[in-house]
Amino acid sequence: MIKEVGIRKYISQKKSETVDWVAEERPLTIVLNDVEIVTLLCSPSHLDELAVGYVLGEGLMHKGEELEVNLDEKRGIASISTAAANLVNLQAWGKRYVTSGCGKGTSFFQLNDVRQHDSVSILMKVKVEEIFSAMNILQRKSQVFLKTGGVHSAALQIPGSFIFREDVGRHNAVDKLFGYYVLNKLDSREKILYLSGRISSEIIGKARRMGVPVIVSRSAPTSLAIQLAEEVGITLVGFTRGNKANVYTHYTRIE
Amino acid sequence: MIKEVGIRKYISQKKSETVDWVAEERPLTIVLNDVEIVTLLCSPSHLDELAVGYVLGEGLMHKGEELEVNLDEKRGIASISTAAANLVNLQAWGKRYVTSGCGKGTSFFQLNDVRQHDSVSILMKVKVEEIFSAMNILQRKSQVFLKTGGVHSAALQIPGSFIFREDVGRHNAVDKLFGYYVLNKLDSREKILYLSGRISSEIIGKARRMGVPVIVSRSAPTSLAIQLAEEVGITLVGFTRGNKANVYTHYTRIE
Known part of the structure; x- marks a missing residue:
């Protein structure tokens, strides 16, 4: 996941040769x-x-x-x-x-295809402190990011498990979670998808196919992501940093 | 480019209803x-x-x-x-x-197709202070990002011009610059592509087609981006923040 490369570092005009880590692709x-x-x-x-x-x-x-x-x-x-x-x-x-x-x-x-899937769990409830603490874990787990700054991280929380994946591709990290969930024959209506990166509409589509009722991100959602999450019944939480979070859709699942 | 949405904001357990701006998609x-x-x-x-x-x-x-x-x-x-x-x-x-x-x-x-294009300008030179100051301009110009946190920005610097574009898609911002360059019949071998986002290999491909000899980003490059930039003769500068920058390939263009 990580490669060592030789670089030239500048601090103002002062240059030095050194070694750096980059995310493998x-x-x-x-x-x-x-x-x-x-x-x-x-x-x-x-x-x-x-x-x-x-x-x-x-x-x-x-x-x-x-x-x-x-x-x-x-x-x-x-x-x-x-x-x-x-x-x-x-x-x-x-x-x-x-x-x-x-x-x-x-x-x-x-997008229409996404709208036609089974409904996601309406009854699920999450405490906002749980969201803060899971996002905190996500950030601390990201060893490749800490070393390279070049990857996105994602995690799937189901009762009893917190599965964590990283990838240079924002969607790939989500796909890996979906693959893990299916390959391990897991089954839960109560799941939360945590993301480091921005949420655009196609992430909602993927989450919908996974049957995820709640998505939490450190970053911003787009307008179309909000619109689609609203329509398909997903609770969308963005800008989750420290003890702050913005809930964009379906507030009732957050306590 | 910006839409207003109603959100619920949490600071610890304290919640309030407010209005937020999101990037349109x-x-x-x-x-x-x-x-x-x-x-x-x-x-x-x-x-x-x-x-x-x-x-x-x-x-x-x-x-x-x-x-x-x-x-x-x-x-x-x-x-x-x-x-x-x-x-x-x-x-x-x-x-x-x-x-x-x-x-x-x-x-x-x-990737092989990218390798077969005409060579980029070898003689071009850039002062590292110029890079710091252009990256600074890029960040201040990003009004949509400042309001929404949901877009990437990119700029193309050619002698006499600094063209700036934003988009929810990292590649779209680069494509817009390429389109501007061609639609306005600009022609320069001396150009620098500035980016807010991470550099993966396909950004190198696009830059190569544009004939860009120098790419500067605020973020990290991937291993494949570095390898490809090395091969096709592009100077790759990453983690350009304040007065610091890392040069990954073809150091000689930076003074």
């Missing part, structure tokens, strides 16, 4: 039932989760079905075999919705 | 010679530049040729007509390289 090609889906640039960890989370998050595979992942780390290829491939979406592959995260994500679902 | 569909290329989610400003910069940055159009852009802001469609479309790349449309910015960008060039 590598290509991963995802293959679903022998169809080459995409090549992502990502942080080289938890690549099986990333592959599974990506195809689920993009609606290319149905949730809760058997699957097998083969990871060839050397060649950077993750191959998924499953009888649960969503042939409709796979065939509509050409029609992509590119998103604003970086500016460009690929999301095979349209 | 809207879809833009780009059409090139009647072929629907992509739908981006972006900040609704300079959309003609974004469309042109996108198709150039992705290698779907040749630089320096005549083109016409029609913008239908209401429907969110930018249509480009040109005799300079790159038919080879347009036909290879299916083969996409998805990048790590957010996690997923689409980049139609492969």
Whole structure:
């Protein structure tokens, strides 16, 4: 996840040669039932989760079905075999919705598709102090960020677990969590997604597919993210720093 | 670019209802010679530049040729007509390289393609104080960021001009600069690209297509960005904050 590089450091005009750490970035090609889906640039960890989370998050595979992942780390290829491939979406592959995260994500679902999923838990309640303390943990866990400043972190909190992932890609970190959740056959309606990075509309889409009722970020949401979270029933909490937080939608889950 | 929303604010357990500003995010569909290329989610400003910069940055159009852009802001469609479309790349449309910015960008060039372009100016020199002061200007110019915390900023410095753009998408801001540069028929080998956000490999690809010899960011580069910048002859400066900066590649252009 981390590489050492030689750099020249300037402090005002004074220069010195030194060594620095940077976040590693590598290509991963995802293959679903022998169809080459995409090549992502990502942080080289938890690549099986990333592959599974990506195809689920993009609606290319149905949730809760058997699957097998083969990871060839050397060649950077993750191959998924499953009888649960969503042939409709796979065939509509050409029609992509590119998103604003970086500016460009690929999301095979349209916004309308996101709106049509099952409802998320309405009854879930979270104490605001829990949110403050989980965000605090997220920040302290981020060793790669502390060393390189070059990655995003994300965590999925379900009763009894706090799963943490980092990636050079904001979406990849979320995809890894989705993959972990499915590969470990976890099942909970009460889950919270914590993020270091900004929330744009496609993150809401992914969270919706994961069945997440509450998203908490250290950063800002966009207008479209707020609108979509409002519509699909997700509580969106932004700018969570220290003991402060802004709740943008569905206030009732926060106590 | 900015929308007002009602929020609930928490400071510890104390809650209050208030109004906040968020960065607007809207879809833009780009059409090139009647072929629907992509739908981006972006900040609704300079959309003609974004469309042109996108198709150039992705290698779907040749630089320096005549083109016409029609913008239908209401429907969110930018249509480009040109005799300079790159038919080879347009036909290879299916083969996409998805990048790590957010996690997923689409980049139609492969890394090898980036390596094959003309060389960038080797002779260009920049004083490190100039870099500090330009980065300072970039930060002060970012009004949308100051209000919303939800956008990235980028600027292109060429002798006599400092063009500034903001977008919810890190790449979109760069694409807008590329579009401005081409639509205004500017021509300079001496240019510097300033960025607020992290530098992953695909930003190097876009800069290479723009013929930019020096990239300066407030944030971190990834390992692949450094490797690619080294290979294609770009000077990469990261963590430029106050009077400090790290130079990762091609030190000789910095004085």
